Amino acid sequence: MHDTYIEKIAKKFHLIDGKCTSTPLPILELKKYARQAPPRQVKEYQEKVGSVLYTAIMIRLDVAYAASLLSQFLTNPGPEHHAAVNWTIKYLYGTRFLGIQYSREHHDANLMIASNASYADDIDTRRSSQGYVMSLFGGPVIWRAARQSTVTTSTTEAELLAVEHTAKETLALQRFLKDIKLDLGELWTIFCDNQQTIRLIVGENERITTKLRHVDI
Numbered sequence: 001m002h003d004t005y006i007e008k009i010a011k012k013f014h015l016i017d018g019k020c021t022s023t024p025l026p027i028l029e030l031k032k033y034a035r036q037a038p039p040r041q042v043k044e045y046q047e048k049v050g051s052v053l054y055t056a057i058m059i060r061l062d063v064a065y066a067a068s069l070l071s072q073f074l075t076n077p078g079p080e081h082h083a084a085v086n087w088t089i090k091y092l093y094g095t096r097f098l099g100i101q102y103s104r105e106h107h108d109a110n111l112m113i114a115s116n117a118s119y120a121d122d123i124d125t126r127r128s129s130q131g132y133v134m135s136l137f138g139g140p141v142i143w144r145a146a147r148q149s150t151v152t153t154s155t156t157e158a159e160l161l162a163v164e165h166t167a168k169e170t171l172a173l174q175r176f177l178k179d180i181k182l183d184l185g186e187l188w189t190i191f192c193d194n195q196q197t198i199r200l201i202v203g204e205n206e207r208i209t210t211k212l213r214h215v216d217i
Helices: 002-012 039-058 061-073 079-094 155-179 195-202
Strands: 112-118 129-136 139-147
Touching: 002 039, 002 079, 039 061, 039 079, 061 079, 061 129, 061 139, 112 155, 129 155, 139 155, 155 195
Parallel strands: none
Antiparallel strands: 112 129, 129 139
16 A cells, blocks of 8 residues: 555655644745755655655645655755655655545546646746646546746736646547547536636637747756
């Protein structure tokens, strides 16, 4: 079971003692480390983040954003980054027996797709975070949290870009379900909480002019 894996990594990094945290990340803004981290600390941080990322991909979508954010500091982590990833591992340890549940009941068979973005929340690059989750039979089946590859100039642009990526993943899921002959018998809908974005997508005569540009890191 995956709880055994989480307990193993918590013991490896000596994080099983003390009070477990109640959230995947502490409330703080993580910034680039101004100094150069020693190679040993870099390696340890990369191992910690790798363990969190593996868990996020396999079963724990609640730490997907934490894994994405912590991965941005892999090459030069500072003390606050180590404290943040330790916080995440403590959270996983305290909630290690949680898991995804699915139901065969008819009312839970509906597919739910949700997309969201956080505009310009990366204080260094001014790029936005985005994510999506797809739920079927009462539990999530696909999820992702990542930093957008382009710089957007408004919340609407960030949300539109997030919906675009979600739509692409939705098409891939449609092809997969068709291959396994699973017909949900319903219209697929992507949920978005930004009214301007929804209006631009569903409106017949709506137009938007964007100045999206790629940036290198």
